[in-house]
Amino acid sequence: MQNKIDYPREVAIKLLYEINTNDAFINIVLKKSLKNSLLKDVDRSFINALVNGVIKNRNYCDWIITNHSKTKFEKISPWIKEILRLSVFQIFFLDKVPDSAAVNESVKLSKKYSKGKADKFVNGVLRNIIRNKDEIINKNFTQHEELIIKYSAPVWIAELLKNQYKLSTVKSFFIESLNSAPTTIRVNKLKINKNDLIKILEEEDIDVYDAKLCESAIVIKNFGDITKYNSYKDGLFIIQDEAAMLVVDVLDPKPGDIVLDMCSAPGGKTTHIGEKILDQPGLSARDIYQHKLELINENCNRLHLENVKLELKNGSVLYSEDIEKYDKILLDAPCSGLGIIRRKPDIKWKLKKQDINSIIKLQKQLIDNAFTYLKPGGVLVYSTCTINKMENQEIVEYLMNKYKNAVLLDIENVNKDILLNDKFIQTFPELDGCDGFFISKILKASKDIHGKS
Ligand SMILES: C[S@@+](CC[C@H](N)C(=O)[O-])C[C@H]1O[C@@H](n2cnc3c(N)ncnc32)[C@H](O)[C@@H]1O
Known part of the structure; x- marks a missing residue:
């Protein structure tokens, strides 16, 4: 095992600590840290996926940790909680990351971010989780547990919405909330028409798709940092849902x-x-x-x-x-x-x-x-x-x-x-x-x- 800590995972841990312990806003801390020009695009999107993934699936990650740790969840230190959440998210949601890599990186992070035998604790909990992975994935939940645990809905929000909508609506709402939102832009018609903007975006190698509801909208994909494009700098559009x-x-x-x-x-x-x-x-x-x-x-x-x-x-x-x-x-x-x-x-x-x-x-x-x-x-x-x-x-x-x-x-x-x-x-x-x-x-x-x- 290499001793060097993987940089994107370390950044992710710091951001998760800021969000969950210091109440920082996810969009603000991510924007600030992803601005770092030394980061490669691939690292940027990995950090983004890790931080968003853990926050979206926090209840599910915590439920898995709680059921495989001898130490009560509340007693686990904030840094170690984030390290465990990050690992559990990778083990259950990121097919491309081998389980062993997720564990090894977490052990290294716990050596750096905690004292005592935290690395042994993290290693033990994660190995226990991996041993029971199939059972965890196939666990049958009641409808209520499914919302709260599997789809990470806060109990009170689930109750509030269940009083207003059918259970199936609330369920699909929370399932969708775990996905990524599309990026849409609004054409600045003071400067350009939609067809001309589409041509410019295509020349800039941005993937362009039709939007469903609004005539001024264009869905864009595959663009990385949008602020680096001339079309953005020239004010031809604004990002807007x-x-x-x-x-x-x-x-x-x-x-x-x-x-x-x-x-x-x-x-x-x-x-x-x-x-x-x-x-x-x-x-x-x-x-x-x-x-x-x-x-x-x-x-x-x-x-x-x-x-x-x-x-x-x-x-x-x-x-x-x-x-x-x-x-x-x-x-x-x-x-x-x-x-x-x-x-x-x-x-x-x-x-x-x-x-x-x-x-x-x-x-x-x-x-x-x-x-x-x-x-x-x-x-x-x-x-x-x-x-x-x-x-x-x-x-x-x-x-x-x-x-x-x-x-x-x-x-x-x-x-x-x-x-x-x-x-x-x-x-x-x-x-x-x-x-x-x-x-x-x-x-x-x-x-x-x-x-x-
Ligand atoms: C939903 S956001 C508005 C988004 C905005 N319309 C847009 O499209 O970009 C609500 C805004 O209300 C502001 N706000 C909150 N309380 C306010 C108050 N008492 N008076 C005026 N603005 C307030 C917030 O600072 C926030 O910027």
Whole structure:
């Protein structure tokens, strides 16, 4: 056995420790560490696969470790836990890595990252697991255990969704969350048309595929670091999920509209609005964090949008100067993010049951203020990237019950498969390929249309 530690595995362990012990965000730590220009592309994708794989399958890995270790799982030190998880993930999910390689690398890592006889402990646990590999793979689970263990669903999220959807829907949702999400880009139509962009991407050796739901979308594969391509640097497109593109299609802003994007960072939808209004003045993009406004600014600069007004404002505060000022408002609200756990699997472990109530409280404040900021005759689009009905349909119902002049509009010109009663869009990763988005469209009528007192 060579003594040198395999570099990608060591990076993966450090990142897993940061995510699981220090609460770091998977996308941020991965982006930072994969930027290292000394890394080969193959190592970059191995680190990405290891870190995402462990976080996605964390419950399953932990269940296997728990059942094959004499030391209680809670008593295992954080570094050793990550080393074991990484090994178990390789043994059960990566066919190309021989089991012996996964074990040997973990033993070396445990010598470096722990004191005492940790390497012997790791070796013993992993050899025990390998001996029982077939039995583990063929284990019969109850339906509940299958969700929680095999598909690594947090218990409380599984319960929440089982109260809202059929068990088969919840199951396929969690199975899909273990897969990788596609990469889609939105053509920047201010700069180029779709066919010309496809030609340029093909010349750059990027694989290009049709997207399903949105006319401006292209699926891309086989590109490595996207920021190195001229097409990216020239601002010919932005990376954005297809469902996220639908949000602005539903808002349908036109040149001349006064538009507010209330929770707008990092600006995926802001830039789409800017494109649709032909970069005319009239678009304000807000967020509560200054550093996030800078991300919008970067996106606007790269996509050649010059007229977006950035505002550091708290959406839950009612500003009197904004009342009845806007023709169109997008409220892409902060939410539980359950619709994007395929892209950001750490959401599963970071989100807590008690967070849902505070998220809902904020969503109600935001939608109240958004509605107040609309001109009579104006249109509000309320969207989230979650499939939790409490943050979706129920927030819209709250608004409809509170304001006599709120009218839920039909959503037109979209694929009927993603519509619920013509009123809501709800996409599901396992059915539609894109992220799990909710979209609704509300008109502020000039007078009481419900006849309520
Ligand atoms: C779902 S993200 C928006 C994504 C964005 N629309 C896009 O397409 O790129 C929600 C945003 O709301 C912001 N946010 C959270 N609380 C807020 C508040 N009280 N007021 C304004 N923005 C807020 C977050 O910082 C985050 O950037």
